């Protein structure tokens with residue numbers, strides 16, 4: 487079961503306004519912050535998350551060699567996380 | 570129909586896009602755990618007055634209907650999941666859908682929160698109605714996670730009819746050559762513009778289908794249905810030349826009202842004033858949420874014999890101040906209500922809404938500084954309520970008995986059927 491997991495994100499914006507997520511900050515249940523570097527941004531589009539609900543800009547990123555969706559919805563960011 | 574009109578009509582490509590089970594779909598979209606369960610979106614969930622505003626297909630299969638009171642719906646479907654409405658989310662998805670439609674045309678006319686007509690006739694690329702409809706459907710599904718039904722025809726009335734014919738997530742094109750075969754057997758109440766009372770009259774006289782209406786004698790229609798009769802007959806014959814009105818996106822909330830049925834009847838002006846003060850808090854709060862100002866106020870009264878009346882007036886200066894709304898509503902009420910009978914229920918509605926950024930013409934008889942002060946006061950009260958709950962600040966008169974039940978049925982009124 488996946489659930490909507492809100493994360494912190496550091497990002498850069500270029501002169502054209504393109505947004506590039508750089509680091510994802512994930513808060514584990516103990517409150518520890520884990521950092522994940524975004525190795526690659528593969529694709530950006532508007533999309534709904536059919537798995538955990540919600541919709542917004544969807545960033546297809548590569549983290550630790552794995553492809554993941556990172557969503558921005560109304561100013562907050564989330565991943566489809568494992569419960 | 571003159572052939573020139575027919576030619577003009579047949580050159581048009583009009584889509585009617587309708588989001589399926591809109592409120593319920595948005596709830597299921599945002600919370601996937603609801604998706605495999607029967608869901609009803611209900612107003613005033615905790616209280617007996619709550620009614621079903623929308624339901625998903627699983628709930629529909631149990632016979633749950635829009636307008637059912639909650640206990641009745643639960644009786645039909647014991648596992649029904651009842652959720653509260655989230656209007657901010659509905660507005661968000663309504664706007665996002667509109668953004669998608671705008672990639673195809675700027676001729677978009679919203680009809681309620683979840684429906685729009687799109688006129689593709691003037692598109693740069695000659696429009697293939699069916700292809701475009703299918704494309705829009707799949708984009709809405711991908712980007713918003715919601716399904717829509719689309720009807721395609723060269724007029725608005727049948728395009729709408731088409732979108733109702735197959736749900737969910739379907740495109741229905743009505744071919745011109747065979748529209749009689751497809752449309753005429755449908756019940757007359759399916760036709761846009763045939764409301765409940767017109768439908769009752771027509772079926773009373775044996776006009777059950779759209780085809781019956783199309784062939785109904787004109788005399789009968791003008792006599793029994795009134796001035797809309799001939800228009801409806803023309804609709805049934807596929808003769809609707811009304812254009813898709815380019816309307817700017819405005820928040821679909823046309824008025825914001827709050828009403829309650831008292832625990833006991835209201836018997837005097839003081840009772841009414843106390844209840845109004847309570848009602849306007851919610852109205853003011855909603856106006857702020859939607860970024861609107863009220864240009865007028867309306868007071869709806871239902872007396873103990875359940876007769877209704879409604880009074881309206883314009884406000885000298887648009888506002889979202891609850892206190893100002895309450896005063897206007899109260900003064901309107903005392904001027905107009907004769908107290909023949911005690912009052913069973915009372916509604917205060919903010920009407921003629923405008924964006925609260927708009928430049929407002931002031932009127933020399935109203936003191937904007939005073940209004941501004943009241944709004945600032947209201948805003949601090951609002952902040953306190955947000956932080957500490959609704960009970961933290963109350964008008965002193967409300968410390969007594971307001972005859973207000975615990976539930977608060979919030980009504981957001983969508984545009985009426987004014988489509989012509």
Ligand SMILES: [Mg+2]
Pocket residue numbers: 587588589590591683684
């Ligand atoms: Mg709908």
